[in-house]
Amino acid sequence: EPEVTQTPSHQVTQMGQEVILRCVPISNHLYFYWYRQILGQKVEFLVSFYNNEISEKSEIFDDQFSVERPDGSNFTLKIRSTKLEDSAMYFCASSDGIATDTQYFGPGTRLTVL
Amino acid sequence: AQSVTQLDSHVSVSEGTPVLLRCNYSSSYSPSLFWYVQHPNKGLQLLLKYTSAATLVKGINGFEAEFKKSETSFHLTKPSAHMSDAAEYFCVVTPGYNQGGKLIFGQGTELSVKP
Numbered sequence: 001e002p003e004v005t006q007t008p009s010h011q012v013t014q015m016g017q018e019v020i021l022r023c024v025p026i027s028n029h030l031y032f033y034w035y036r037q038i039l040g041q042k043v044e045f046l047v048s049f050y051n052n053e054i055s056e057k058s059e060i061f062d063d064q065f066s067v068e069r070p071d072g073s074n075f076t077l078k079i080r081s082t083k084l085e086d087s088a089m090y091f092c093a094s095s096d097g098i099a100t101d102t103q104y105f106g107p108g109t110r111l112t113v114l
Numbered sequence: 115a116q117s118v119t120q121l122d123s124h125v126s127v128s129e130g131t132p133v134l135l136r137c138n139y140s141s142s143y144s145p146s147l148f149w150y151v152q153h154p155n156k157g158l159q160l161l162l163k164y165t166s167a168a169t170l171v172k173g174i175n176g177f178e179a180e181f182k183k184s185e186t187s188f189h190l191t192k193p194s195a196h197m198s199d200a201a202e203y204f205c206v207v208t209p210g211y212n213q214g215g216k217l218i219f220g221q222g223t224e225l226s227v228k229p
Contacts, residue, residue, distance in 0.1 A: 004157065031215055043158075043204065043219035056216055091158065098215045105150070105158035 002026045004106035006092050012112045013082055021077045021109045023092030032075045033093040033103060034067065036060070043091065049075065050098075082113045116141045118207050120220035128228045133177075133192040135223045137205030140186065147188045148206040148217070149179055158204065164188065175199070200227045 005024045013019050025032050034046040048055040049067050066078045075094075079086055089110050093103040121136040139145060149161040162173025169181040175198075179190045188205060205220040 033215060042221050045216045048215045095215065102160055102163060103217060107157040
């Protein structure tokens, strides 16, 4: 069964450093998403992406965040200058259409900012 | 604005007994509602979804949920718990109109199953 994969599973970085979280969505999907979950809090929507541009972004997704689909398979989330409060589990998801609404999630990347 | 409230942060049941995980939602539009499950070190897996068809929705692994508009509820049930059901469960809502596909999650309910 096709699945969304994410690398790395755990990333540790120093405050102020740039990190790139990588995701490989399901191959025929067209819509891509990032969510995050700070420890003990809800899963929060960050951004959705379709046709090489952002469809919607949340208030959390400020200028320090960016997303990219650099090739036909990867979908990345970049955090330019990490802060302590960026420590969270980051989930990537993909769907074959917004109308179907079923998003398939990866296992997550745990980001720890020291 | 849309929101989801899961009424229990932790539920514990014995194997073979019924499971009830409670969820209330708030939505200005006809919502789509989902239940996702997360096993340790695994991604979020869709259990079932409601998208304005039948109000009783059947999902995988024997789970089902009933959409009750009058009560703004979407509780998840299973007649008989299995040890493998122990996991974190999330009730999720998305607006009935296109809003970039954003999903809004509840706080999650951790289900424990005792032998």
